Amino acid sequence: MMKIPFSPPDVGDEEIAEVTDTLRSGWITTGPKTKKFENQITSYCMSEKTVCLDSCTAALEMTLRILGVTKGDEVIVPAYTYTATASAVCHVGAKPVMIDCAPNSVQMDYDRLPYLINTHTKAVIPVDLGGVPCDYDRIYDAVMGKRALFVPNSPLQEVFGRVVVLADAAHSFGARRNYQKTGALADFTAFSFHAVKNLTTGEGGAVTWKKHDGLDSDDLYRQFMLLSLHGQSKDALSKTQLGAWEYDIIGPYFKCNMTDIMASIGIAQLRRFSAMLKRRKKLIEFYNRELSDQSVSVLQHFSEKDKFFSSGHLYLVKLMWQDEEYRNEVIKKLAGFGVAANVHYKPLPMMTAYKRMGFDIDDYPNAFDMYKNEITLPLYSKLTDEEAQYVMDCFKKAIK
Numbered sequence: 001m002m003k004i005p006f007s008p009p010d011v012g013d014e015e016i017a018e019v020t021d022t023l024r025s026g027w028i029t030t031g032p033k034t035k036k037f038e039n040q041i042t043s044y045c046m047s048e049k050t051v052c053l054d055s056c057t058a059a060l061e062m063t064l065r066i067l068g069v070t071k072g073d074e075v076i077v078p079a080y081t082y083t084a085t086a087s088a089v090c091h092v093g094a095k096p097v098m099i100d101c102a103p104n105s106v107q108m109d110y111d112r113l114p115y116l117i118n119t120h121t122k123a124v125i126p127v128d129l130g131g132v133p134c135d136y137d138r139i140y141d142a143v144m145g146k147r148a149l150f151v152p153n154s155p156l157q158e159v160f161g162r163v164v165v166l167a168d169a170a171h172s173f174g175a176r177r178n179y180q181k182t183g184a185l186a187d188f189t190a191f192s193f194h195a196v197k198n199l200t201t202g203e204g205g206a207v208t209w210k211k212h213d214g215l216d217s218d219d220l221y222r223q224f225m226l227l228s229l230h231g232q233s234k235d236a237l238s239k240t241q242l243g244a245w246e247y248d249i250i251g252p253y254f255k256c257n258m259t260d261i262m263a264s265i266g267i268a269q270l271r272r273f274s275a276m277l278k279r280r281k282k283l284i285e286f287y288n289r290e291l292s293d294q295s296v297s298v299l300q301h302f303s304e305k306d307k308f309f310s311s312g313h314l315y316l317v318k319l320m321w322q323d324e325e326y327r328n329e330v331i332k333k334l335a336g337f338g339v340a341a342n343v344h345y346k347p348l349p350m351m352t353a354y355k356r357m358g359f360d361i362d363d364y365p366n367a368f369d370m371y372k373n374e375i376t377l378p379l380y381s382k383l384t385d386e387e388a389q390y391v392m393d394c395f396k397k398a399i400k
Contacts, residue, residue: 006340033260045183047208056192056205058256060088068154128172131313171313201262280312333398
């Protein structure tokens with residue numbers, strides 16, 4: 001019997017060599033490697049600028065703080081996502097306003113979006129679930145159509161003059177829509193480089209942004225630096241210059257910087273990333289062929305017609321006409337075969353934290369319908385053809 005984990009990191013000699021180089025350099029916290037990684041992400045995504053942080057959650061939260069989103073404000077988030085999307089909103093004191101999925105979709109109901117925007121709405125956080133980019137054209141249509149309702153409460157909000165689109169692209173680094181990569185599709189984009197992500201730094205994340213009239217990117221970068229390092233006016237690297245010890249604390253801020261050790265892993269990963277994406281695409285195509293005659297529906301990762309190309313982060317399967325009990329039994333059967341599976345996601349209104357805020361899953365029927373029979377199968381760039389075949393053979397046995 002094979003043992004197939006759910007999503008182990010794809011790291012090897014190149015990552016080890018890059019980290020070793022950093023360790024021998026004598027500089028292991030935020031420094032030259034982090035700045036290099038930021039520049040490489042900017043070039044890769046074709047964004048205006050990049051800030052690397054210690055998580056996607058921090059990227060979301062710091063962006064909301066810089067935008068001036070606070071108590072009394074509302075931010076629209078999907079009901080069908082991981083808690084980080086909504087918890088970042090709660091961290092800044094704002095109110096998360098949840099939107100249901102569209103029918104038979106993991107993405108938000110774009111038709112419903114305009115009706116949730118009011119004078120308190122400051123941002124919307126779409127989620128590129130599974131690695132598939134959201135339809136940002138429709139999202140922008142919604143926020144532009146509601147510009148008359150927008151009430152700016154900060155200078156940066158005044159620059160935009162509308163609800164800001166902050167993408168939760170934790171799953172979609174390397175994905176494209178309309179020939180643009182994630183990182184340049186939304187006003188701001190938050191990435192995750194957690195251990196299970198397509199590109200990893202162990203832990204870690206980044207925020208990128210697009211060019212926008214009136215937006216001073218250098219000043220914005222400085223604000224992120226202040227927020228992520230205690231409000232300190234000089235970073236550690238600057239303080240090492242001879243005679244340059246003195247610094248100021250601009251505000252009692254936060255600590256969520258990326259280290260050079262983390263960035264080193266990312267630099268090596270980025271060199272290999274194209275091949276890793278190709279491998280995921282090949283595996284998805286194989287899974288799709290294997291399941292074409294089964295009573296399942298799978299997440300569409302690639303569409304020439306709709307001009308999107310996924311990062312292939314997760315392989316979501318719906319067990320058609322089945323319920324939670326059946327799905328959970330399938331997961332147990334797979335475990336018995338040595339195959340790890342998962343669920344993406346249990347909707348937020350089903351979680352205790354959000355129930356206590358007054359959210360009720362009955363108000364999000366499409367999210368529940370998506371969740372109740374969804375199962376996520378192993379998909380990672382180190383998965384061999386033989387292992388992929390084993391996953392399919394076991395899955396077919398489990399759903400008989």
